[in-house]
Amino acid sequence: MPAVSNVLVAGAGLAGTGTAIALAAGNIAVELIDISPAPTALGSGITLQGNALRELRRLGVWDQVRAQGYSFDSLGLRAPDAAGTLLVELPDVRSGGSDLPATVGMPRPALARILLDRAAQAGVKIRFGTAYTELRQDDAGVDVVFADGSVNRYDLVVAADGIRSPTRRLLGITHEVRRTGMGIWRAFGPRPATVTRTDLYYGGPAYIAGYCPTGEDSLYAYIVEDARDHTALTPQQQLATMLELAAAYHGPWDDIRAVLTDPSSVNYTWFETHMLPPPWNRGRVALIGDAAHACPPTLAQGGAQALEDAAVLAELLLQRPVLDDALWAAFTARRFERAKAVVDASNQLAQWLLNHEQGDVPGLAARIAALVSQPA
Secondary structure, rough: OOOEEEEEEEEOOHHHHHHHHHHHHOOOEEEEEEEOOOOOOOOOOEEHHHHHHHHHHHHOOOOHHHHHHHEEEEEEEEOOOOOOOOOEEEOOOOOOOOOOEEEEEEEHHHHHHHHHHHHHOOOOEEEEEEEEEEEEEOOEEEEEEOOOEEEEEHHHHEEEEOOHHHHHOOOOOOOOOEEEEEEEEEEOOOOOOOOOOOOEOOOOOEOOOOOEEEEOOEEEEEEEEOOOOOOOOOOOHHHHHHHHHHHHHOOOHHOOOOOOHHHEEEEEEEEEEEEOOOEEOOOOEEHHHHHOOEEEEOOHHHHHHHHHHHHHHHHHHHOOOOHHHHHHHHHHHHHHHHHHHHHHHHHHHHHHOOOOOOOOHHHHHHHHHHHOOOOO
């Protein structure tokens, strides 16, 4: 018998939906809730490295991801000069195994829809516009008081409710999320034929200017700068500001600027980070994904680490007969140091850029690639 028979998962992002799918596929009764009134996916695109693809294949959605995304196996580094000179094309590590691409780019809403459809197919009960206000737990379960006043009982609550997790507050966890000092412009648009992989430009008026193909006809482009308050800008002004920064970058960027015309496709966010000390549970309530750890996207590992949390937690819950300290110790042993290494490395890369310091970026990237090439 698995350690649990019915589970509530809060948060319909990668960590939450991945957990819900894996548990439901193991014949656990699962409810997946999200406070948003409808499915949402902040940002325009997502870069999925091989270890993320490995977990998506385990969830049974790899065929859909491959069909709706854009696969590539190399990374380009370009100069911020008048020609956008290609300095080097690096073969990327296939961290999910030799039978998967190194990287897939895809629109975030498309990935969210694929996972939610798979969850529904697996039997997950999905409710949007739903939140809880109280968690009353004892040795045998958790009574969850929902915002509408209803109360249901579960063997376990899995909180994958984001970097500002309301569940952390309900559990009395005082924990700081910090800003890194960087902000990122992102825009979604048509893919010019010159964009066939991710290229990164370091230097110029921004720290990083890059892009990622997300489909045969789409891409997302991004520029990382010092964190600024752009909240007063209209959508048209946001687009103009991003294009002004992008004017310093050439090569494929010249083609990208020509097709970035929709102000509604642009968004700006600040990089934030945190690492919750173990354990990531309080009794029968567990925190995973951004609720437990988050890092700037400098190594493109945020989504992968969320999916790995989901995979490991679901595996332990399905294989262990009891929800006890031994299970949580096993979860900590497999997830904390690995996730911390990724968070620390992502932050180190960001700090080198902020300090204009020539750090060992190839060595750092190779170390993390070797780590995540081993299944979680």
